[in-house]
Amino acid sequence: MVSLKTNMSAMIAQKYMGDAQADVVDAQSKLSSGSRIVKASDDAAGLQIANRLYAQTRGIDTAQSNANNAYSIAQTAEGALHESTNMLQKLRELALQSANGANTQNDRESIHLEAEMLKDDLDRIALTTTFAGEELFDGYFGKKSFYLGPDANGVSLNLKNMRTDHSEMGGNFVRASDSTDENWSVTESGNELRFDYNDRQGKSEQLDIRLKTGDDIHQVASYINGQQDVMKASVTEDFELQFFASTKLAPEGFEVSGSFANSLAIGDTEPIGLDDLDLSNVGDAQLGIAVVDASLKYVDGHRSEIGGFQNGVSRTIDNLTSMDSNISVAEGSIRDTDYARASTRLVKSQILGQATSALYAQANQNPAAALSLLG
Structure with missing residues (x-):
């Protein structure tokens, strides 16, 4: 049917030409933005999932930054404690040297002066080791949390006081009021020795030692040290027996009893x-060896804690890097434009638009055919 009032062919061509033009615009927007989901109507469910994944990757980026900061703090702290360990090792050498009977009093005074300088250096490290202006070992850093996950999963780092006056850098000691001499020996009626103390968990402990009759005071000290590893016995130059226990093993001190005591x-x-620490005489130097040993255990124990924290943070950084890569790929598979497909669609839409435009022009010529019938 040929009609002047209603041109169905032109209307149909116009509809498809509009659809083709809309497809061209949509394909161009996806190609220019690089995103398959430009607006929510493109993929409502995909947009929601992609946004959740994007939020997670943003959290991972922040967590990686936090982890790197935490690792840097731990690395700075461990480096300082490495130097402290070296100084304590030197202090122990000086204590052993001072306790040696071959040294004169002048030698011991010189050794003591060097030990004092080393102690000052240890305090200087404790007070001047900083990260971003914050002191690490002055006793005020405490325990701080670092969030190393995209969902606020935290780990804690506790940096302890490393000053020489800290209680953990020593312990408790007692020295016999009565001295002995080279002719003294343990009697059968006075060979019982007992130590009572509370351990770090507050549990009551005791050590019972029966000394060997006839041993001199130096043999007694060696025998006591060989029977256990909590109390350290030593002898002064005046044949006075002394005992030491570190704060780590006996925080509240200890009591000595028995017939020998x-x-x-x-x-x-x-x-x-x-x-x-006093290295100017043999007795205090002997005691100083035990004090330095306690300090070394404290410092090295804290170094181990920091090293374990570093290893954990390093593994976390590796895991975060892997997560970031995998989640970004997953988000990209949902959100990103497939350029091959979008380009094909653009060309197809452009060809359809050109074709429908030609058909639309041809359809508009049909009324002219109707007018020709009227003469």
Whole structure:
């Protein structure tokens, strides 16, 4: 039917030409933006999933930054403690040297002066080791949390006080009030020795030692040290027996009892720290060896804690990097434009638009055919 009022062919061509033009615009927007989902109507469910994945990758990026900061703090702290360990090793060498009977009093005074300088250097490290202006070992850093996951999963780093006057850098000691001499020996009626103390968990502990009759005071000290590893026994130049226990093993000190303790008038313990170290005489040098050993265990134990924290952070960084890569790929597979497909669609839409445009022009010529019938 030929009609003047209603041109169905032109209307159909116009509809398809509009659809083709809309497809061209949509394909061009996806190609220019690089995103398959330009607006929510493109893929409502995909947009929601992609946004969740994007939020997770943003969280991972922040977590990686936090982890790198945490690792840097731990690395700075461990480097400082490495130097502290070296100084404590030198202090131990000086204590052993001072305790040697071949040294004169002048030698011991010189050794003591060097030890004092080393203690000052240890305090200097504790007070001047900083990260971003914050002191690490002055006792105020405490425990801080670092969030190393995209969902606020935290780990804690506790940096301890490393000053020489800290209680963990020493322990408690007691020295016999009565001295002995080279002719003294353990009697059969005075060979019982007992130590009572509370361990770090507050549990009551005791050590019972029966000494060997006939041993001199130096043999007694060696025998006590060989029977256990909590109390350290040593002898001064005046043949006075002394005992030391670190704060780590006996935080509240210890009590000495038994017939042997009574025979030498061994009284109450007193605290002693690394800052009290005196290497100017044999007795204090002997005691100083035990004090430095306690300090070394404290420092090296803290180094182990920091090293474990570093290893954990390093593994976390590796995991975050892997997560970031995999999640980004997953987000890209949902959100990103497939350029091959979008380009094909653009060319197809452009060809359809050109074809429908030609058909639309041809359809508009049909009314002219109707007019020709009227003469």
